[in-house]
Amino acid sequence: MNEKQFALKDVVEMKKPHPCGENRWRIIRMGMDIRIKCLGCEHSVLMPRREFIKKMRKVIELSEE
Template sequence: MKTYGLKDIVEMKKQHPCGTNRWEIIRMGMDIRIKCGNCGHSVMLPRREFEKKMKRVLVSAQDTETKA
């Protein structure tokens, strides 16, 4: 299972129409809201659908907090 958390930057399988593939997780619960790293558009997906469409975590917010 892929592990991810709030404020993580993730890569999705399909590219956003604006041309980027970087998304930030801005809300977690039954649904997950992600925000495009380029244009700022946000999308809400059910958790199951998000897990299918997510490719990998690019930047973990937890790693960033421990370094600071």
């Protein structure tokens, strides 16, 4: 199985868009849970890593680090 690669401060695309209409999210916390922030309305969501990996489609922008 191909493991998805992502890092802190990357911008990712999720399978379903946020209710505000934006589909791009920035990863702001990583650990057992991952917190992502919507780039449209600044709403943040905390979800388990396993659920995040399942719902993430692709990495759009890599972090500068």
